Amino acid sequence: MTLSFKTEARHGYSVKFSPYFPQRLACVTCQYYGIAGCGTLFILDQTPEGLAVVRTYDWNDGLFDLTWAENNENVVVTAAGDGSVLVWDTAQLKGPIRAFKEHTKEVNSVDWSLTRNENLVLSGSWDHTIKLWDLQNSQSLNTFSGHEYIVYNVAWSPHIPGCFVSASGDCTLRLWDARGGQFPTTVIPAHDGEILTCDWCKYDQNLLFSGSVDGLIRGWDLRDTTKPVCELKGHQYAVRRIRTSPFVKTMLASCSYDFTVRIWDFSRPEALEVVSHHTEFVYGLDFNIHVPGQLADCGWDEFLRVYYPACSTPVIC
Template identity: 65%
Template sequence: MKVSFQTKSRHGYSVEFSPYYPQRLACATSQYYGLAGCGTLFVLDTTPNGLVPLRIYQWNDGLFEVTWSEDNDNVLVTAAGDGSVLLWDVSHPQGPLKALKEHTKEAYSVHWSQTRSEKFVISGSWDSLIKLWDISQPNSLTTFSGHRSMVYSVRWSPHIPGCFVSASGDQTLCVWDVRKPQFAQTVIPAHEAEVLSCDWCKYDQNMVFSGAVDGTIRVWDMRNPHTPVNQLQGHQLAVRRVKASPHAGNILASCSYDFTTRIWDMTAPTALEVIEHHTEFVYGLDFNLHIPGQIADCGWDELVHVFSPRILQP
């Protein structure tokens, strides 16, 4: 069964399920396709009556990504077009609680550390910088400056504490260690185009996925990063986001400017399933940690969908 929610004059950029509550998800959106105007953060619950907003928060610039806290079930962080990293609390009707602003251009990606002992957030920006934050502190802890172009995506390793990967318009993936911020541990010339998205396999600490403007997804083994393990082809336009399944090590999903969301087996050359329920660019995508086979996506057609692709149903 599919349930949907209309974000009404707000264009979806990012969607993420709560790591605590199976029915809850958040969607970061922007007015005027993110080119101008304000942003809205929707916190939604799946109910028998469909997707119902729990909170709707406004900000004076576009919101480009949302991530949930891993140590507080009410806390979220968003990346904003004015360079801010914003902290929100669902238990507070007004917000944000805090705006951390050091980036000089759009903050485009944020991710909360998935290692429970860490309370760190990383942010990637169009100023080509990545910053490490302890959200209880007013200033960033470290700045990573190895990319030569916009940083589109940052993702913590779910396996290795203090390790994260970033994707950039300079056509590279970089793997970083927060203890050695002076330089990237690994630099991969990943695509012959801007790299818009990256993610780690949840079952193999060495496997990383990348998606690029050239419409391809590549699978990388960090032990031998010179050549991709596989290339997944089928998207007709840029791959906006790739997400690895938390339930099966070989499964990943992607969404694209070609209006589709696709499910893949990382060992196969073509998609297992193509979902065509958006009429504009599909920007946001996530798996539900609590409900195997359930996915959410959002797009510039002002719609959020929560659904279970046929191929993932038991």
């Protein structure tokens, strides 16, 4: 069964399930495809009647990404088109409780740390930089430079404290140690086109994945980054987001400008399943960490969907 919610006059950019509540998810959207206008954060619950709105919050610029806090069930951090990193308390009706604005251009990506209760947030921006935040401080803790073009995605390692990866329009993945200075520890020339997305394998600390405008998804072993360990072909246009499964070691999902979501076993060359329930670019994608096999996605067609692909569980696959 598929649950659908229409983000009326708002185009979906990112969707994430709550790490606390299996029924809850959040979605950030933009007016006018993110080119102009405001943005809206939706907090939704799955109910027997469908997807129900818990809260909505508006901002005066587009909202491009979000991350749930790992230390507070009600807190969401969003990336904004005006260069802001915004902190929202979803138990309150009012606007953001904090607004950090150090980036000089749009913020594309935000991510909350996953190891040792560090409670640190990363932000990646069109200004080519990555910033490290402790939300208790009024200023960022560090700025990481080196990318030569837009930083589209930042992602903390779920295994290694202080380690994160970034994906950029300069066609590289870069690995960083948040405690070790402002420069990358490793640079991987991963694709021939802009890299829009990256994610870590949840079961292998040395394995990560990248997705590019070239339509390819590649896997990388950090012990030898001279060549990819796998290459997944199938998307006709840019791969906008990839998410690795929290339940199946070799499974990942991807969404694309070709209007599809694809489910993969990265040990096989072809997609296990192609989901075609959008009529515009698909931008947001996430696995529910509480419910095996459940996915959510959102796109520019103003629809958010929650569903179970036929091949999303180890039993079926």
